[in-house]
Amino acid sequence: MSDIPWTGTPSTARSTALDARAGGQPANLADLLERILDKGIVIVGDIRINLLDIELLTIKLRLLVASVDKAKEMGIDWWEHDPSLSSKARRDDDGAGGTGAAELAEENRRLRERLAALESGDARPPDDRPRLEPAHAEPRQDRQSAKPQARDGQAPDERDPDEQARDESPREERAPRSEPRARDKEQRS
């Protein structure tokens, strides 16, 4: 294997990034998302979009990574076909504002089905639409009540984002690939 792809020779690696704003090669989306979603100083904004909403997505990303073989078998483009990841589908019923709890419950239901399907070794969800979602709704609500966030920016969550992720989503953290079942048992016990 002599032809090692080297996208980062000392000169080009630096110039690529330096010239990014001048129309250089854009950053790989996976590289970008793993940095921008998970990392960065966490301070409480006035728009209190719960950071868990972001973590929800990263959990989905990671779960997909963990069960990628299953996903491949299903041949999915998960972000295009998963209603919970489609803004169009969400906007249609999200406008009234009173749909949050029902939506959460519905999503939770789908997640349980999904997990049950994974556990039983059947990769195909009941309604034949591929989804890869963790059961998140309950811990999410718990945490919302347990961690009221100050509005004045004085009480940032000082912990490292990774540490938060560990606390908040034990299911997906640093899990070896292709072991959704084992982790699921852990979570439930």
Added chain:
Amino acid sequence: MSGAPSSGAPPVADAVNQADQADQADTAVYLYGVARGLDPSELRGASGVAGAPVRGVVAGGLTALVSTVRLAEYGEAALRANLEDLAWLEATARAHHDIVDRAAHAAPTAPVRIATIYQDDARVAEVLGAQAERFRSVLDRLTGRTEWGVKAWADPSALDAPDTHSGGGLAPSAEPPTGPPASARSGSGSGSEASRLGAEPSAGAGTAYLLRRQRERRRREDAGRRAAEHAGTVHEDLAGLAVAARRHAPQDPRLSGRSGTQVLNAAYLLDDERVDDFLAAARSAGERLAGVEVEVTGPWPPYSFIGEDT
């Protein structure tokens, strides 16, 4: 002023005031990051999320990078939906990164997590003041340093290949994983030999097939384990040149656009003067390990190293 009905503001002023309030109510301020000693001219012409111009809010020697956003897109309900939309998320993430990256090339810059939003500039200044100490300590840690990413993939064909030298890396061999003798045995010629031995032909062929499959699986597992060990060694070597190092989770092939087994995905915080040594070390690691491809990206703003515990 609660009981002053007669000499209130004239109707026109009232209308203007209401219009202002309506504008304010419709917009918010998106915070990208906080820089120290940033020349404001560095932000000239920069457009952030949703294409809005980026400006600096300065307080206490720190510059907050912000732009105005519409609540219709960045309000709580809208964000909840939009953050789950990968296309929207990508556009926002790229814009966020562009601004942080641009500032980071000009001055030490601490990225803030995506979608950190305030009512207005005054609130941003307030937070900047309240959190000044924290921002300064993060910036101290980042000054004169950049983040570099290193990923390594094990070549699938190398993983499939039999291991010919113990500990000799993943060098693929010319010998195919499924040898011709095995397939010949299980083919048409098996009858006479099998009957002479008194065994059922199909059972012999099936057993041979299963054994072969088992050997192949073991070879793959061994190769995978070696690749992971190599990746660990590479990581340790590179981490030795870095101020700090972090391993990230393996990436989704559809996001990274690559197949193959990602055996290393890590970030390193480097002093500027160590960058050349680091890149040379990463390159030589890639050349040393047959069947392992190494990719370096950078320099990144130090996203992975703003955690206070790193």
